[in-house]
Every structure is written in C-alpha cells, then in structure tokens.
Amino acid sequence: MGTIKAxxxxxxxxHLRHKVWLGCALFGLVMVASALLASALAxxxxxxxxxxxxxxxxxxxxxVSVVFLTVHLIxxxxxxxxxxxxxxxxxxxxxxxxxxxxGTLAAVGLGMGAMGLAHWxxxxxxxxxxxxxxxxxxxxxxxxxxxxxxxxxxxxxxxTSEAAAMSFxxxxxxxxxxxxxxxxxxxxxxxxxxxxxxxxxxxxxxxxAHFNYRDAWHAxxxxxxxxxxxAVYALAYxxxxxxxxxxxxxxxxx
Amino acid sequence: xxxxxAAAAFAAAALASGAAMSARAREFPSLSELPAxxxxxxxxxxxxxxxxxxxxxxxxxxxLQYVGASLPGLPADRPGRPYDHLLTLALRVARLDPSFHRxxxxxxxxxxxxxxxxxxxxAVALLQEGIRRxxxxxxxxxxxxxxAYKQKGETDRMIALLESAFEDPRTPxxxxxxxxxxxxxxxxxxxxxxxxxxxxxxxxxxxxxxxxRLQIAQLKRLMHPASPxxxxxx
Amino acid sequence: xxxxxxxHVGKMYRRSHLGxxxxxxxxxxxxxxxxxxxxxxxxxxxxxxxxxAIKLLMGLHLPTKGAVSVLGRSVPDIEILARIGYAPxxxxxxxxxxxxxxxxxFAALSRLPATGREERVTDMxxxxxxxxxADKRLSEYSKGMLQRASLAQALIHDPELIVMDEPVTGLDxxxxxxVRALILWLKGKGKTVLFSSHDISEVEKVxxxxxxxxxxxxxxVMAQDEWRGKPDALEDAFAAxxxxxxxxxEIRLG
Numbered sequence: 001m002g003t004i005k006a007x008x009x010x011x012x013x014x015h016l017r018h019k020v021w022l023g024c025a026l027f028g029l030v031m032v033a034s035a036l037l038a039s040a041l042a043x044x045x046x047x048x049x050x051x052x053x054x055x056x057x058x059x060x061x062x063x064v065s066v067v068f069l070t071v072h073l074i075x076x077x078x079x080x081x082x083x084x085x086x087x088x089x090x091x092x093x094x095x096x097x098x099x100x101x102x103g104t105l106a107a108v109g110l111g112m113g114a115m116g117l118a119h120w121x122x123x124x125x126x127x128x129x130x131x132x133x134x135x136x137x138x139x140x141x142x143x144x145x146x147x148x149x150x151x152x153x154x155x156x157x158x159x160t161s162e163a164a165a166m167s168f169x170x171x172x173x174x175x176x177x178x179x180x181x182x183x184x185x186x187x188x189x190x191x192x193x194x195x196x197x198x199x200x201x202x203x204x205x206x207x208x209a210h211f212n213y214r215d216a217w218h219a220x221x222x223x224x225x226x227x228x229x230x231a232v233y234a235l236a237y238x239x240x241x242x243x244x245x246x247x248x249x250x251x252x253x254x
Numbered sequence: 255x256x257x258x259x260a261a262a263a264f265a266a267a268a269l270a271s272g273a274a275m276s277a278r279a280r281e282f283p284s285l286s287e288l289p290a291x292x293x294x295x296x297x298x299x300x301x302x303x304x305x306x307x308x309x310x311x312x313x314x315x316x317x318l319q320y321v322g323a324s325l326p327g328l329p330a331d332r333p334g335r336p337y338d339h340l341l342t343l344a345l346r347v348a349r350l351d352p353s354f355h356r357x358x359x360x361x362x363x364x365x366x367x368x369x370x371x372x373x374x375x376x377a378v379a380l381l382q383e384g385i386r387r388x389x390x391x392x393x394x395x396x397x398x399x400x401x402a403y404k405q406k407g408e409t410d411r412m413i414a415l416l417e418s419a420f421e422d423p424r425t426p427x428x429x430x431x432x433x434x435x436x437x438x439x440x441x442x443x444x445x446x447x448x449x450x451x452x453x454x455x456x457x458x459x460x461x462x463x464x465x466x467r468l469q470i471a472q473l474k475r476l477m478h479p480a481s482p483x484x485x486x487x488x
Numbered sequence: 489x490x491x492x493x494x495x496h497v498g499k500m501y502r503r504s505h506l507g508x509x510x511x512x513x514x515x516x517x518x519x520x521x522x523x524x525x526x527x528x529x530x531x532x533x534x535x536x537x538x539x540x541a542i543k544l545l546m547g548l549h550l551p552t553k554g555a556v557s558v559l560g561r562s563v564p565d566i567e568i569l570a571r572i573g574y575a576p577x578x579x580x581x582x583x584x585x586x587x588x589x590x591x592x593x594f595a596a597l598s599r600l601p602a603t604g605r606e607e608r609v610t611d612m613x614x615x616x617x618x619x620x621x622a623d624k625r626l627s628e629y630s631k632g633m634l635q636r637a638s639l640a641q642a643l644i645h646d647p648e649l650i651v652m653d654e655p656v657t658g659l660d661x662x663x664x665x666x667v668r669a670l671i672l673w674l675k676g677k678g679k680t681v682l683f684s685s686h687d688i689s690e691v692e693k694v695x696x697x698x699x700x701x702x703x704x705x706x707x708x709v710m711a712q713d714e715w716r717g718k719p720d721a722l723e724d725a726f727a728a729x730x731x732x733x734x735x736x737x738e739i740r741l742g
Contacts, residue, residue, distance in 0.1 A: 041315045041318065041319075042311065042314065042315055042318070043318055043427070043461040044356055044360075044426055044427050044428075044458060044459070044461060045311070045314060045356060046460075047458075048311065049311045049314075049315070052307045052308045052311050053308060053311070056305050056307070056308045059304070060303075060305075094257065127457060144304075173303070173304070174302045174303065176304075177301065177302050177303065177304045177306075178302060179276075180276070180281060180282070180284075181284060181285060181286075184284050203269060203272065207272050207275065207276060208304055209276075209279075209282075210272075210275050210276040210279035211275065211279075212304055212306070214304075214307065215282070215304065215305075215306040215307045215351070216279070216280045216282075216353075217307065218307065218351060218353040218354065219280045219352070219353035220353070222278075222279075222280070223278045225274070225278050226275055226278035226279055229271045229272075229274035229275035229278060230271075230275050232267065232271035232274075233268055233271040233272050233275050235267075236264045236265075236267035236268035236271055237264070237268045237272075239260070239261075239264035239267070239268075240261050240264035240265045240268055243257045243258070243260035243261035243264055244257070244258075244261045246257040246260075247256075247257035247258050247261065250257060
C-alpha cells in the first residue's frame with residue numbers, strides 16, 4: 001500500500017506540473033463559446049444544449065488527456081529509464097502500474113472536477129434549471145475515463161508503439177459506444193457463427209452504450225440497480241485491463 | 255493472485271455486471287432507424303463518439319434553422335409545400351434522443367397548427383411515434399386529442415385542452431404563442447393578453463419575450479384604444 | 489560468505505524484426521562470487537556483459553539459464569531489493585520533481601519507516617552536498633548535481649550491498665575523487681560494493697578484487713596483491729584477457 005501511495009503521489013505531482021491544467025483552460029473557452037452559441041440558437045432548449053455541450057466537452061477533453069497521458073505513462077519512463085530506479089527498489093511491478101494509473105486518473109479527475117464545477121456554476125448563474133443528477137452524469141463520465149485509461153495503459157504495453165496504442169484506444173472508444181448496435185447487428189445477422197463473433201467482440205469492447213448516463217439524462221432518473229451494476233462494471237473492466245497490463249509488464253525487461 | 259487469473263476473474267465480473275447494466279439501461283433507437291438526411295454522417299459520427307444527446311441538440315438547432323429560414327444542404331421545399339422536410343428533421347431529433355419531448359411538440363405544433371402548413375397527418379405520425387417511444391408522456395396524447403378537436407372544428411375544446419398544459423415545462427413557447435394568437439383571432443383579447451403575460455413571466459420562454467411585449471402593447475391598445483404605441487423590439 | 493553469486497548464468501537477447509530473429513549473447517555461462525564487505529570491480533570492454541550482469545542482479549533482466557543469488561536469496565526477488573542500493577550509469581531521475589521529492593519517493597519505495605523518514609532525507613541531502621538545492625526541480629540541476637542525487641537515492645535506505653554501473657564515467661576529476669572517497673567510506677562501514685568500469689586506473693585504486701569480463705564470460709579474477717605495487721600489471725592482464733567484440737581492429741603504427 002505504501003509503495004502504491006508513493007508512486008501515486010509522484011505521478012499526480014508530475015501531471016499537475018505538466019499538462020492537465022491546459023485542458024481546463026481549453027474547456028473554459030469551449031464552454032463560453034458553447035454558452036454563446038446555445039443562447040443564440042437553441043431557443044427553448046438553451047439549458048439542455050448548454051448542459052449537454054458542457055458535459056460532452058468535459059468528457060472529450062478528459063478523454064484526450066487520459067489517452068495521451070496513459071499511453072505515454074510507462075513508455076516514457078522506460079524511454080527515459082526512470083523506471084530502472086523505481087523497479088530496482090522493493091516495488092511490485094503491478095503496484096507500480098496501479099500507482100501510476102491511479103495518479104493519472106486522479107490528475108484527470110481533478111481537471112474534470114474543476115471543469116464540472118465551473119460548468120455547473122455557470123448553469124446556476126444563468127438561472128437555467130438542471131433537472132437530474134449532475135453528479136451522476138459526471139461520475140459516469142469519470143468511470144468511462146477510468147476505463148479508457150486502463151485500456152490505453154494495457155494497449156500501450158501490449159503494442160509498444162504509442163501511435164498504435166492511441167489509435168486502438170480511439171477505436172475502442174467508438175466501438176464501446178456501438179456495443180448496443182453490434183448486439184442488434186448480431187441478432188439480425190442470421191448467421192450463428194458471425195452473430196457469436198460480433199457478440200463476443202461487443203463484450204470485449206467496453207460497453208459505453210449502456211453506460212452513458214450523460215446521453216440518457218433527459219430520459220429521467222435511472223434505475224438504482226443500473227447505477228450499481230455500472231459501478232461494478234467500471235471497476236471490473238478497469239481491473240481486467242490493469243491485470244492484463246501487469247501480466248505484459250511482468251514479462252518486460254529493461 | 256497471478257495477473258492472468260486476476261484478469262479472468264475481473265473479466266467474468268465485468269461480463270456479469272455488464273449484462274445486469276445493459277438489461278436496466280435505457281435503449282436508444284438503432285442508428286439504422288435514423289431517417290435518411292444529408293446529415294446522417296454527422297449524426298453517426300457524433301453518436302459513435304458517445305455524443306448522442308449533443309447530436310440531438312445539434313439536430314434540434316438545425317431544425318430551428320430550417321423552420322426560421324432554410325437549412326444549407328437540404329433540398330428546397332416544393333412550391334406551395336412549406337415545411338416539406340420538417341417531419342423528417344423532427345424524426346431525426348426524436349430517433350437520436352427519444353426523450354427530446356419539446357422537439358416532438360414543437361414540430362407537431364407547426365405541422366398541425368401553423369397557418370398555411372396544414373399537415374395534421376404528419377403531426378399525428380410524429381406524436382404517435384412519441385407515444386410509441388415514450389408511452390408515459392401525457393402531452394403527446396393531449397396534443398393528439400387537441401388535433402382531433404381542431405379537425406372537427408371544436409376550437410373551444412381544443413384551446414381549453416392546450417391551455418391545460420400551458421404551464422407544463424415541456425410545452426414549447428411557440429405553441430403558447432399559437433394559443434395566444436388563437437385567442438386574439440377570436441377577439442378574446444383579455445384571455446390573449448393573459449397568455450402573453452404568462453409567456454413574458456416565464457424565463458424558459460425568453461425566445462418569445464420580445465414578441466410578447468409587442469403583443470401585450472397591441473392587445474392593450476385594442477382593448478383601450480388611447481394607450482400609446484410600443485417601440486419595436488431591438 | 490558471498491554477498492552475491494552468479495552460477496553458470498547465460499543471457500541471450502532475442503530480437504525479431506519482420507519475421508527475422510536475431511540473437512545476441514549478453515552473458516555466456518558467467519560464474520562469479522563477490523564476498524561480503526569487499527569492493528569488487530567489473531572490468532570489461534563495451535558489450536562484454538557488465539551492465540547485463542548488473543541488470544540481472546537488480547531483477548531488470550531475467551537469466552536465460554543459470555542462477556543468480558544476492559545476500560543469500562535467489563533473484564529476481566523484490567524483498568532483497570530493500571537491501572541493495574543501485575546507482576545506474578546516468579541519473580535516471582524524474583526531472584519534474586525536486587531533489588527532496590525524489591529522495592522522499594525513494595525513501596518510501598525502500599520502505600523506510602515514516603517516522604524519521606523526513607530527517608533521513610534531509611540528512612542525506614546534506615551528506616551529498618545538495619542541501620542548498622533540495623527544493624529545486626531536477627530539471628535545473630547540473631550533471632554533477634544529478635549524479636549526487638542518484639547516489640543519494642542509492643544510499644537513502646542504508647543498504648548492505650551497493651551496485652554502481654560506471655560510476656565515474658563522464659565525471660570531472662574532482663567528482664571522480666569524491667566517488668572514490670565514497671566507495672572507500674562505504675567499505676569502511678562494512679558494505680559490499682560492486683561496480684563496473686572501463687577505467688583501469690580507477691578500479692585499481694579502490695578495489696579489493698576485480699573480475700575481467702569478455703564476451704559474456706569471466707575471463708579472469710584478480711586480487712589486490714596481484715596488481716598493487718606492480719605498475720601496468722592490471723592493464724597487461726586486461727589486454728591479455730579481453731578480445732574485441734565490436735568488430736574494430738587494432739591500431740598498428742610503424
């Protein structure tokens with residue numbers, strides 16, 4: 001636990017000294033622009049458009065940050081050989097990975113929190129009603145970002161090329177939002193083997209289609225059972241990716 | 255535990271919880287159900303990046319643009335057939351996000367009640383789609399009933415029914431203006447004035463506030479001919 | 489008692505590119521024992537296997553055959569790393585952290601108890617002459633300062649065995665003198681020191697014994713009395729023991 005915390009601390013500090021806050025500044029600009037656009041164009045639905053665009057911008061900026069950071073997270077330390085010194089201390093490689101991952105997630109989460117707070121405050125300031133749970137929508141976005149972080153980390157170690165890892169991460173992000181479509185396609189395919197293959201693929205990709213409270217927000221309050229299952233799903237999917245990353249990392253020589 | 259064994263255990267937990275999650279989640283219409291428009295690629299791209307609600311918002315803004323003037327990329331309406339593409343554009347919003355209630359009601363309001371449009375069958379089709387997607391939404395049935403009264407010429411009952419939903423937050427401001435204008439056209443200035451005043455008091459109807467001020471002044475002049483003319487909205 | 493031992497250790501590097509597999513010998517049946525409390529120097533040309541031997545010792549590489557043991561335990565073993573200090577040939581430290589933060593990190597990773605850890609960090613910074621720059625980021629450090637920070641992390645947990653890879657390469661004469669003094673001070677405290685070097689003159693000044701590596705094998709082991717007071721004895725033994733593996737021929741004059 002102590003070593004995870006030590007790695008977590010330095011990772012968080014490292015990120016906060018580098019790039020994450022640039023994302024927040026960018027978000028500020030996007031949000032102001034979207035607020036202006038929303039009030040000019042959306043008529044009765046200004047609040048809805050402002051809410052959707054704000055949450056979407058928050059998630060998009062967090063996605064770019066988390067994929068970029070996690071893909072470089074270990075490879076850069078291998079490149080700079082900083083990993084030599086860490087791993088020549090009594091640190092389990094899996095603990096090192098976990099500490100690095102959690103530190104990165106915390107940095108991105110802090111950025112998302114700041115963005116979310118600014119967005120929510122702006123909505124309140126404008127007097128636009130926010131019906132539904134902003135916190136739940138924000139938490140779902142954070143969980144999606146955690147899943148993507150764990151997945152990109154695994155891909156960066158399994159593929160070794162940063163460009164390939166980033167491309168596959170974006171591919172999985174899109175595939176994840178198509179999981180419902182893929183299962184629909186599997187049902188309609190008429191070929192049992194093809195159907196099974198598509199279904200298996202849809203389960204291997206993260207199921208973001210059923211996770212996206214941000215998109216389902218306007219449909220009303222979700223079933224509490226859904227929220228619980230979604231939380232377990234996020235933890236389990238992250239756990240599986242991190243365990244696979246640890247398996248690959250254990251085999252590596254430096 | 256070895257990493258591979260841990261990965262297998264986590265994967266099993268993800269499969270089980272994923273099944274429970276998807277069984278309880280709200281399903282969206284398949285993207286293949288989107289009506290064919292020049293904007294299909296835009297919609298599919300946004301949806302595939304997890305921005306379905308934002309895609310619906312953009313489709314809503316484009317629909318407003320179409321209603322207000324014209325929408326670049328869309329073929330022009332046939333001569334004498336205004337709002338030729340409105341049903342398609344409204345269905346596009348609805349199928350991107352079936353819970354976009356105001357979009358159904360707004361488009362149905364134009365198709366069913368706008369002077370010179372006269373497409374009640376399209377309004378009915380749209381509202382029926384709304385009921386199919388969201389059977390618990392009472393306003394769709396209420397609008398269908400109001401349309402039926404309109405078809406039968408029972409204007410009093412139609413107005414009374416629509417006014418019962420006047421304060422509902424989902425009622426589009428444009429529908430409220432239709433109602434106020436209907437009162438005015440019937441010479442019911444006091445009732446029309448009351449409706450415009452309610453529009454002016456509702457922050458959500460801000461898009462109609464300038465128009466409401468103008469109408470209130472006009473109605474006051476009609477009711478009391480000595481009152482001064484208002485300055486036009488800036 | 490031996491502090492570390494290599495028994496018939498082989499290390500083969502396999503690289504695969506476009507379906508073609510190439511193999512390079514890192515170590516080829518290395519047998520070597522280093523006694524507790526001695527200063528042992530590994531001498532050899534580039535590619536002779538010095539760094540490979542050290543990386544096997546530190547668990548950064550895994551042997552293809554044979555066994556390595558350190559302080560009575562087979563490696564790789566995370567627990568044993570708490571008793572070893574490692575200073576690589578360059579300071580592979582995180583440049584976005586300060587000197588103090590870096591040292592704090594390695595103190596935590598080395599499992600130093602939390603109580604007294606901060607004092608130990610402060611003392612160590614003083615010991616290596618970095619007290620004045622403790623709160624500066626490493627990106628502002630000179631090469632000499634980085635080398636000191638690297639030594640500090642290797643010694644922060646008071647290890648029994650100190651492993652240094654090319655500790656004097658690239659240092660100025662004053663810094664070389666300081667490293668020499670440090671090695672002798674560690675020996676005085678009963679620590680075992682293993683270091684690798686190209687520099688024969690440096691090795692003969694501080695080592696109790698040396699091992700000459702050539703082509704991944706131990707070509708010769710010499711004790712201090714074999715070179716002390718005998719000018720050029722070590723250089724002659726080295727020249728006789730090694731053969732070039734880099735494909736470069738001898739310089740022939742006249």
